[in-house]
Amino acid sequence: MSMLDFGIQSKSNLIAQLLQVVGTEGVITGESDKRAYEIDWLNKWSGHSSLVVRPANTQQTAEVMRICHANRTPVVVQGGNTGMSGGATPDDSGAQVVLSMTRMNTIREVDSFNNTITVESGVLLAHIQEEAERNNRFFPLSLGSEGSCTIGGNLATNAGGVAVLRYGNTRELTLGIEVVLPDGRIWNGLRALRKDNTGYDLRDLFIGSEGTLGVITAAVLKLHPLPTARSTAWVGAKDIQSLVRLIDACRSRCGERLCAFEMMTHESVALVLQHVTDVSYPLTSDHPVHALIELADMNQEGLANMLESTLEEALDNGDISDAVISASLRQRQNFWKIREGISQAQVRAGKTIKHDIALPISAISDFVSAATAAIGKEQSNARIINFGHIGDGNLHFNVLMPAETDYATMTRNTASLNRVVHDLVHQANGSISAEHGVGQLRRDELRHYKSAVELDLMMCIKQSLDPHQIMNPGKLI
Amino acid sequence: MSMLDFGIQSKSNLIAQLLQVVGTEGVITGESDKRAYEIDWLNKWSGHSSLVVRPANTQQTAEVMRICHANRTPVVVQGGNTGMSGGATPDDSGAQVVLSMTRMNTIREVDSFNNTITVESGVLLAHIQEEAERNNRFFPLSLGSEGSCTIGGNLATNAGGVAVLRYGNTRELTLGIEVVLPDGRIWNGLRALRKDNTGYDLRDLFIGSEGTLGVITAAVLKLHPLPTARSTAWVGAKDIQSLVRLIDACRSRCGERLCAFEMMTHESVALVLQHVTDVSYPLTSDHPVHALIELADMNQEGLANMLESTLEEALDNGDISDAVISASLRQRQNFWKIREGISQAQVRAGKTIKHDIALPISAISDFVSAATAAIGKEQSNARIINFGHIGDGNLHFNVLMPAETDYATMTRNTASLNRVVHDLVHQANGSISAEHGVGQLRRDELRHYKSAVELDLMMCIKQSLDPHQIMNPGKLI
Incomplete structure (x- = not known):
């Protein structure tokens, strides 16, 4: 029996068995009630489930899995449904059960x-x-x-x-x-x-x-x-390699106090200033790249001074062009609001082809130059929105397409620009999936770039732990 | 063909194949030359290998494994041969190849x-x-x-x-x-x-x-x-729970600066003072338990003061009875020499039944009370040498037997005291193997305490990655 032949008879049997375990409050079968679990928050991924099960505890979860296993019913586990890569959305078959864990909230x-x-x-x-x-x-x-x-x-x-x-x-x-x-x-x-x-x-x-x-x-x-003291700075610099040197200086001088080092290009900041309200540009002139730097410690004593002297040295040796250290909570919030406003600004500005990549920090500058040039050749009317957690090598190297770009063009461009960017990431021994998960979004890319040996090891493990392939089929691997 | 039937013919074939890969400098077959690889540094574990192979690079290692795999020859990988649990020592069969990695030292x-x-x-x-x-x-x-x-x-x-x-x-x-x-x-x-x-x-x-x-x-x-500043203290306290509260105070006040928090009972310190030369007792009176505490940071400014004020508070509230902060490198070295001298002192003092356990820090005090009482009942002439990295929950809760104890008595006592101690560790949701490895030493204990589900998962993985069971048979699992 293929998954698609999953009949009405066996479905009602399955529901009856599951109802016995989780009760009526733990099973959702109505089409409209299920909908919230079948579409992700981005409205990007959607599917159809046979039903949604919401166990209240570990024992119920175990019973649910035992029943699904006996029936060879595929299961999609779901949390807050806030994923970026479609990893928790069922497929279109209507055969998959969504196992929502939100009632287990103790x-x-x-x-x-x-x-x-x-x-x-x-x-x-x-x-x-x-x-x-x-x-x-x-x-x-x-x-x-x-x-x-x-x-x-x-x-x-x-x-x-x-x-x-x-x-x-x-x-x-x-x-x-x-x-x-x-x-x-x-x-x-x-x-x-x-x-x-x-x-x-x-x-x-x-x-x-x-x-x-x-x-x-x-x-x-x-x-x-719990760190009870923070000191936060916004700096402007001429290029990414200068920021890489500044990360190094921050680490050498401030050690583990350094808790955030976020990079934003001029284009990323400009997009926020254009599309997000209630933010103000922290510096007095323009710079090609910006960084938000935060130190945290157990007491305030010397913390701002430490950050200040680090930045003064960087100003002196030319690694940064300007800097401001937040003098108030409000000012610090403004820095973070700019950084965190980039996602929202992208949504408002057009359609984005996203890349969630990681690189050795030493390789970031060369990668950005090469990828910017390659995208310029491929897609001259696109804007690169490059920002991210540069302190740990993670970039969201996104490509913003004009708002009027149609669906077919987006699909075509996504495939070709993914290839351009991910090829360069792969050459630099980087990761094509840093923190957003593989899910459905990057499953084919993962297969494209992973070595045969690594894919084989993963398949070996999958096969030995889930021989009937009922756990989240179509995702990751 | 069983491993023990491994004949002279096939052995010389194997050697010939391996010689082609690693050359004469990479194969050791002489009985006396092999010996250093067949006995561990503690002289506790020994066995017999068919030969020792020393590949010079990854490619050679791969070729060696391909040949051993084709021949179904079991392989024991070995590094510096400094293990505590016999994990890198071949068995007695003479059929196992020791794969020494020491030439790959780039x-x-x-x-x-x-x-x-x-x-x-x-x-x-x-x-x-x-x-x-x-x-x-x-x-x-x-x-x-x-x-x-x-x-x-x-x-x-x-x-x-x-x-x-x-x-x-x-x-x-x-x-x-x-x-x-x-x-x-x-x-x-x-x-x-x-x-x-x-x-x-x-x-x-x-x-x-x-x-x-x-x-x-x-x-x-x-x-x-690289931390360029350190501040180190030695404290005496009335009991372990007081030290647990002090760990908490150190973390709250000093944050990530806290890099070592080592505990030693009075008996452990006394043993060092008795058996190790060139150490001097840091305090002026006796205490039931001691701790060595170290902070590290990027600059000296305020570091000793931070440690001092933390310890003053602990003196005030009675969590510690005395404390000294090292004023010189020599003094700091003396603190560490006492801590690191415990192993040597145990060797000199008698025969030790060792436990390398970890517990939730909140459970340590109750465990030590219960285990001390239980051992006292079981073995009245034994001394408990309890010390370890209490800051991360790791105790070396050792039992020192009188020097005249014979081999048979040691073997019998080891089994029964292991059971007493490990039962209590298991009840407290602790680990019977914290940092020294399982190897041969704790393999049976691991099987005794692990759940059937966990053992099965491990066996599943072992089976899927090493189906012919050639990798270090008889160890860990």
Whole structure:
């Protein structure tokens, strides 16, 4: 029986079995009610599910998976549905079950002495940040959608964000996880240990696997000391390589205090000033590139001075052309509003072909020159909106097409510009998927660039953990 | 054909094939020459190999593995042979090939702007530390055997050490690896990226797998800013829970500056003073427990003051009874000499039953009470030597037996005391193998405590990556 032959009889059987496990509040079958789970927030990816299941706890999740496994029913795990790459959207077949984790939203424990928090996968990222802060601790993961994304989605995609430079990705913030396997068995890997070498690192295999190996139902996360002081600067410079030298100077002088180093080209900043209200340009003259730099520490003493002397040296040696250190919370917020306004500005300005890439920091400048030239040849009326977390090598090297570009042209251009950009990324030993996940969006690209050996290793693991291929088929691998 | 039937004919064939790949300088067959590779440095583990192969590069390693795979010859990968758990020692069959990586000792690249160093797996840990420092960078991995262990061994065991509190284990210090698979294919995962989410996390599967899944031939490691200032204190306290509160105070006040928090009981310190020369007791009166605390930063300004005010507060609220901050390099070295002298003192004092455990920090105090009582009941003439990296939850909770204890008694006591200690660790959701590896030493214990689900997942992965079970049989899993 192919997935498409999935009949009415067996569907109603499946629903009956699932209802017994999760009750009426845990099953959504109405076409209009399901819709919110079938379309992503960007309105870019959509599909049709046979039904949506919303388990209330790990045991129910295990039972649901056991039933789906017995029926060979494909399952798409979904968190806050805020993904960028279509990884949590069902396909068009109507045969896939959406397993929504949003009812599993309990913070199970905060252990202050151990600096850990144990959460279920449906807890919103912002709630974890708040709970940490209530306990005088810091959970560093921070990204645009933090008010609506779930930690389960962050774990599934090994989410990045603005604090990776100092604290690492979601993977590095996680000590243990609980997973329901494709056949419904529960693996309890909820360890709260900094050191544990008892066998293979299963935790990190599930983290970042985008729902293709199992269902992450809970996690133990690391908490950090809460920084109570920040100092933030905005600088203008002549080129990217100057900023690369400035990152180096900041690290050498300020060490781990450096918690953000964000780059924006002139074009990115100009786009925000044009399309986003309530922001003001921080400097008095124009510069080809800009950076937002933030230090954080346990006390204010000497922090602004440290940043100031670092920037003064950079002004003296010509690495930057101008700089301002925020004198108020309002001024700091303005800096961040410009940086975070770029996404919104792009939506308002036209249609964007996005690239979520990472490079060795030393290779960024050459890459940007080469990619800018190559895109100019390919697409003369496009504007390059290049910005990102340059401190950890992650660029959102986007191409803004004129608003009037039609769908067919966009599709054609996306394929050809992806190839131009990703070829150069590949040559520089970079990554074509830094922090937004592979999902459906970059699945073919991944196959194009990965070595045969690596693809084979991944397929081996997929086959051994999910032999019936019921976990998120069509995504990632 | 069983491994034990491995005949003279096929052995000489194998040697002939390997000689063609690595030349005479790469094959050791003489009984006395092989011996150094067949016995570990502790003289605790020994075995017999059919031969020792020493490839000079990745390509040779791949060819060696292709030949061993074709012959179904079991392979034991070995680095500096400084392991604690017999993970790199061949068994007694004489059928296993020792694959020594020590000729692959090239530092391939230092990328200062990217803060990475690319090294082959046979490079000594100390050489990596030195090369980092020559480039004004810091490679934080630090452990007793750093002058003779190789980074390949550190990667294979996900080594810990004294800097985990601030910088993490070997896994967290690694960005990419190169691996020769059991069948001789090369997986080039040498990425130098802070963000890369293109598929399953194969890197972390090989790290910590103790040579049972493949041969790590090279790695890209993260470099950190070089701390140029340190402040170090020695404190005495009434109990472990007081030290747990002090860790919390240090983190809250000093943030990421806290780079070491080592605990030693009175018995551990007394043992060093008795058996190690050239150390002097730092305080003026006795205390039940001691801690060595170190802060590191980019400049000296305010660092000692920060430590001093933290300790003053702890003196005021009774969490510590006495403290001294080192006023000279010599004084600091004395503190560390006491801490690092415990291993040597144990060897001189008698026979030790070792436990390399990790616990949630909040659970340490209760565990120590319960384990001390349980051991007292079991073995009244034993002394507990309890010390370790308490800042990351890792204790070396050792039991020192009288020097006259015979071999049979040691064996019997080891089994029964392991059970007592590990049962309590297991109840506290801790780890029975924190940083020394599983190897042969803790393989049965691992099977005893791991859930059936986790063992099954591990076996699944082992089976899919090494179906002929030629990689380090008898170790870890």
